Amino acid sequence: MMENVASVTVTRGTSLREALSILDRTGAGLLLLVDTNGVLERTLTDGDLRRLILAGNSLDDTLQPTPQIHSHVLSEGSSRRDALDLMNEKGINHLPVIDANGKVVAILDRKEIDQQILLSTPHMGDAERAYVEEAFRTNWIAPLGPNVDAFEREFAAKVGVKHAAALSSGTAAIHLGLRLLDVGAGDRVFCSTLTFAASANPIVYQGAEPVFIDSDDMSWNMSPAALERAFDTARAEGWMPKAVIIVNLYGQSADMDPLLALCEKFDVPVLEDAAESLGATYKGRPSGSFGRMGAYSFNGNKIITTSGGGMLVSNDGKLIERARFFSTQARDPAPHYEHTEIGYNYRMSNILAGVGRGQLMVLDERVKARRAVFAAYRDAFHDVAERITWMPEPDWSYSTHWLTVCTLAPDAGITSAELMRRLAGEMIEARPLWKPMHLQPVFRHCRYFTDGTESVADRLFAQGLCLPSGSNMNTAQIERILSAIRNILH
Numbered sequence: 299m300m301e302n303v304a305s306v307t308v309t310r311g312t313s314l315r316e317a318l319s320i321l322d323r324t325g326a327g328l329l330l331l332v333d334t335n336g337v338l339e340r341t342l343t344d345g346d347l348r349r350l351i352l353a354g355n356s357l358d359d360t361l362q363p364t365p366q367i368h369s370h371v372l373s374e375g376s377s378r379r380d381a382l383d384l385m386n387e388k389g390i391n392h393l394p395v396i397d398a399n400g401k402v403v404a405i406l407d408r409k410e411i412d413q414q415i416l417l418s419t420p421h422m423g424d425a426e427r428a429y430v431e432e433a434f435r436t437n438w439i440a441p442l443g444p445n446v447d448a449f450e451r452e453f454a455a456k457v458g459v460k461h462a463a464a465l466s467s468g469t470a471a472i473h474l475g476l477r478l479l480d481v482g483a484g485d486r487v488f489c490s491t492l493t494f495a496a497s498a499n500p501i502v503y504q505g506a507e508p509v510f511i512d513s514d515d516m517s518w519n520m521s522p523a524a525l526e527r528a529f530d531t532a533r534a535e536g537w538m539p540k541a542v543i544i545v546n547l548y549g550q551s552a553d554m555d556p557l558l559a560l561c562e563k564f565d566v567p568v569l570e571d572a573a574e575s576l577g578a579t580y581k582g583r584p585s586g587s588f589g590r591m592g593a594y595s596f597n598g599n600k601i602i603t604t605s606g607g608g609m610l611v612s613n614d615g616k617l618i619e620r621a622r623f624f625s626t627q628a629r630d631p632a633p634h635y636e637h638t639e640i641g642y643n644y645r646m647s648n649i650l651a652g653v654g655r656g657q658l659m660v661l662d663e664r665v666k667a668r669r670a671v672f673a674a675y676r677d678a679f680h681d682v683a684e685r686i687t688w689m690p691e692p693d694w695s696y697s698t699h700w701l702t703v704c705t706l707a708p709d710a711g712i713t714s715a716e717l718m719r720r721l722a723g724e725m726i727e728a729r730p731l732w733k734p735m736h737l738q739p740v741f742r743h744c745r746y747f748t749d750g751t752e753s754v755a756d757r758l759f760a761q762g763l764c765l766p767s768g769s770n771m772n773t774a775q776i777e778r779i780l781s782a783i784r785n786i787l788h
């Protein structure tokens with residue numbers, strides 16, 4: 299809210315001198331001319347007052363001769379988006395809000411309302427720039443260089459694995475992981491259904507076929523019971539998947555112990571998609587460090603970012619050496635360009651690795667901040683716990699809450715889609731959960747296994763919502779989101 303409404307309210311009996319002095323004093327850029335009942339007649343700007351003087355009125359005359367015009371106003375209850383649309387359409391920066399009786403209850407200022415809150419935005423620290431500048435100073439711009447080596451070393455230490463290869467994206471890391479596991483044409487790969495398409499697309503790059511596995515209620519990640527059903531079915535039909543991609547969603551690890559036990563029993567290697575779970579732990583151990591390999595992402599919306607990038611990790615040094623080989627066009631050791639295998643251009647540049655090194659230094663702070671955002675939501679809506687359910691955090695999990703995610707109960711009085719639409723009107727970005735892969739048109743022909751009861755992923759998708767979760771949101775922005783949700787719910 300800008301100026302107090304009363305302080306900029308005038309009547310036709312007010313003198314021009316007084317009107318000018320209010321404009322001068324308040325810096326509001328706008329006066330509210332009301333009738334004897336306090337109902338808004340029109341707004342006045344300094345231009346309107348100037349025209350009265352040019353028409354021969356003196357400073358001691360009143361506003362009586364002010365012409366009647368229709369001023370732009372907004373009705374109470376309109377959204378922030380409505381207000382901004384009207385301001386844009388009319389080319390104005392201030393807009394009175396009137397109640398049902400025509401009385402002004404507020405004046406909106408474009409500077410204050412033209413602020414979109416996004417789901418998750420990049421959050422730079424203090425050290426990134428120095429690493430990037432060092433790369434410029436030494437002209438180590440591309441392709442590889444000391445930042446890449448150091449980032450790999452520092453990252454591996456952070457997630458508790460022996461080896462890491464810095465790549466151009468998380469998708470590239472998953473793709474190379476599958477290639478290194480010899481996934482090829484005709485093979486099948488189990489993959490969590492509730493995830494982003496980038497978990498599953500690389501299966502198809504390799505000419506293999508995804509088979510999707512449902513989530514469980516406890517972690518929203520891959521259900522051990524559904525995985526077991528898939529394995530049992532495969533064995534009964536005489537085939538085995540070549541690999542299992544276990545996704546750790548929204549900052550939380552999957553329930554690794556029972557999932558790994560099944561994969562060991564059937565002797566199938568695990569590739570962890572930890573794109574969303576960097577900084578999380580499972581039973582105290584870093585998420586992404588459990589599978590034969592783990593893939594991370596530094597895309598712009600993730601908990602730390604290199605603007606775009608990824609990392610493939612493993613305790614098997616040979617695998618990571620091969621990953622580096624394939625990611626740089628599979629060049630055999632020879633003075634000329636010699637190739638016995640098909641490679642890719644998947645390596646991370648020395649500049650971006652510099653950003654990554656700086657971001658890694660603030661990872662723990664980012665985790666704390668994201669958890670604090672989640673705690674603010676949880677505490678604010680404690681009283682409506684039967685309407686809003688947060689993504690559960692089992693006692694074996696330390697989630698980063700990369701995104702704060704919830705579901706709305708069927709009898710919550712509002713659907714997640716409606717809540718999302720209303721928040722968009724307040725210029726607050728919320729999003730649905732990932733649409734499960736088995737529901738995607740491109741994967742519709744693929745097989746899908748639940749635990750035999752219901753499809754948990756379908757239900758989560760239908761009822762779920764991701765709320766703004768950026769580590770760089772300030773308390774005013776968080777408060778704005780909380781009060782918008784509160785208003786919409788009540």
Ligand SMILES: *Cc1c(COP(=O)(O)O)cnc(C)c1O
Nearest residue numbers: 467468469494496497573595597
């Ligand atoms: C972001 C993401 C990826 C892909 O990472 P990119 O770096 O964008 O290629 C893969 N899987 C999941 C679950 C993701 O969220």
